[in-house]
Amino acid sequence: MRILVVASLYPKTYDPVMGSFVRSQLLELQAMGVEIVGVISPVPCSPRLLWGKPRWRAYGREPRQVTDLGGVSVLQPRVPILPRGFGFSLYGRLHEPVVQRAASTLIEPTSVDLIHAHMAHPDGTAAVALGRTYGLPVVITIHGQDLLRSIPRGRLTRRVTARTIRQADRVVLVSQRLKYIAEEEGLEGRFEVIHNGVRPDVRVDEDLVGKLEGMRPPGARIVLSVSNLIRKKGHEWVLRGLGPGDIYWIVGDGPYRRRLEALVSSLGLQGRVRFFGAVEPSAAASFMHAADVFALPSAPEAFGIVYLEAMRARLPVIACFGEGEPSLLRHEETALLVPPHDWQAVSGALSRLAREVGLTEKLVNGGFDEVMTRFTAEVQCRELMRVYRDVCDEPIALTRRATEIQGGWGG
Known part of the structure; x- marks a missing residue:
């Protein structure tokens, strides 16, 4: 062919x-x-x-x-x-x-x-x-x-x-x-x-993972988003919904970055949010292996390959109801879903993941199994x-x- x-x-x-x-x-x-x-x-x-x-x-x-x-x-x-x-x-x-x-x-x-x-x-x-x-x-x-x-x-x-x-x-x-x-x-x-x-196996840069782990404050939870920085991806709602022990890593670049940086300042989150800019897809996998939660309440969203990549990395995922592929993003089975543009719902989802260990394990295992069986390249x-x-x-x-x-x- x-x-x-x-x-x-x-x-x-x-x-x-x-x-x-x-x-x-x-x-x-x-x-x-x-x-x-x-x-x-x-x-x-x-x-x-x-x-x-x-x-x-x-x-x-x-x-x-x-x-x-x-x-x-x-x-x-x-x-x-x-x-x-x-x-x-x-x-x-x-x-x-x-x-x-x-x-x-x-x-x-x-x-x-x-x-x-x-x-x-x-x-x-x-x-x-x-x-x-x-x-x-x-x-x-x-x-x-x-x-x-x-x-x-x-x-x-x-x-x-x-x-x-x-x-x-x-x-x-x-x-x-x-x-x-x-x-x-x-x-x-x-x-x-x-x-x-996605391919089931991905090469991770262990040196980069080590450097990222070195950036983690003691006892902190790393919340990660990887995407273009445009309004629909929902970074604003994650920023507003962060818990007191959360550090937010934003990977990607785009026209919305300046507005997000201004929001970080207005919310007093300067020491808890880091913008890494655009990185190669291989580097994005390393960020996922160094993070604890993947949050991208994007709306509208046609599919969201990045959700597959996060699930492959065994991260619990936060996404939006009614967006992406419905057979992949199933509430409380493979992901926690929130209404679009709702920072309080994002805050609630992050809180649940922090206190409900069993739920986190269920999402991680459910998401990983779904990707490996139905969503491989x-x-x-x-x-x-x-x-x-x-x-x-x-x-x-x-x-x-x-x-x-x-x-x-x-x-």
Whole structure:
């Protein structure tokens, strides 16, 4: 099986954590014998007049091609887009010629069985057009952004995204919650729910774990969050809900950091909260092995791979009711769940974990067993390979998509 991947969500030099779950999936697929022909990961075109902004300067300095995954070419062509997401409904159209040109250097010298895009719009929109050009089936994975952020942007974006979902040969949703949302939105597609997964074994940097243990005050409990620092992740509610003996480690970076730092000062928590910034995924595992509780009351949340990683590290988890994968986050079985935006509920959950040793052990064992049996990368990728085989054996699906695409962008 030979696949071409289209994924704007893929690690970059300016953000090595972005899309790390896509990279991990590709590594597992390679271990199962799948050949990754190449990865096309578009980067916004960054004129020098925008280089006053750090992020746009980073776009401009990003290499146009790197080698990853043991020799696989990762092409990072530039795509013209406007700042702040203006004209977002047109991003697919802007991506199409860029992805087509990049793909010609990967597909034409070799054979490809299918295209896998990680995001419906704009990556999937460009991938469907590419599939039409080369007569290849297209699989799209929706990790959450399309349904939680893109469709609510407005009527035009919703129409383009819905059309792409309808045209794909398969649409993989990473959680049952996303399927519920797709059904509520009235979206039509050939949906498959395939949960995210993690490798059961993870390499921990013992030196880093030792250094982190040295930062622990005597008798303190370490509460940990690992995520981008954006409002929806719920760091504010953890800060407000900390118990008197808790130390809070925040791993990650993002636009909400300054506000969180100001909140730490206003709450008088300067000596009890530490910001570590963004770290490599391998380092994040070391933080988990040095912590006592993982708290991330994120809402909305499509899945939350980080919950799997925390459970694998045998940490009790605090998350939100109604968010993430419901079969994974089960209240008082694999996690303690709290209402969104409720610091008092977070405080109560932290207090329960401190005084109810039996509950903590139940959550740790339940979460670990759930991950090891149902949410490993191997389970995920075996299901994905089944989808790959199915779409490659369905010539009718190709005809259906090609016929529909002839209708253009209207409707």
